[in-house]
Amino acid sequence: NAGVTQTPKFRVLKTGQSMTLLCAQDMNHEYMYWYRQDPGMGLRLIHYSVGEGTTAKGEVPDGYNVSRLKKQNFLLGLESAAPSQTSVYFCASTYGLSGPYEQYFGPGTRLTVT
């Protein structure tokens, strides 16, 4: 049981390049989330999904897109990276509305945009 895994762990992009971050969970969780964490800002929700085939915007969705084609995977895309997207990205999952509400986090992806 791997829990929540993220690929890649580190990445350096040039401004304007694109990339996709992959999140996978093997706990059969319904809800999945993408957060970014910046110094002094705390974790901020980018997008989330309440089930396969559904996604919704979070607090800071601009510049990102997501897809949830399979229940166990949640992809985060950056179409045209900007230096402001330099951050640590965490994926998380939880059972769903019926609880429990503990979110399980992946190890994070450290992204630098130059």
Add this chain to the structure above:
Amino acid sequence: RKEVEQDPGPFNVPEGATVAFNCTYSNSASQSFFWYRQDCRKEPKLLMSVYSSGNEDGRFTAQLNRASQYISLLIRDSKLSDSATYLCVVNTLTGGGNKLTFGTGTQLKVEL
């Protein structure tokens, strides 16, 4: 006003000390509350949930005051291994499902 506010610290305490962290939240409709722990350059992990009656887990005690919209975490007999950032987290049920709001964290450094 931030939805969840914490004193960022750092709190530097000697081993064996008792330390308390406070957190306030702004949404009175929030339903459940948690403390997460985050080690340097690692992912957040659940430390404990916070119940209205207060709850204890070994050296850790969490309290919730709904009237004052205030959450606390007490750590007794601090260990070096307790050094980390402690995140106050508030769950609110919205039309889109559960929404977790994270505080920016309080940094604890336990020293010899």
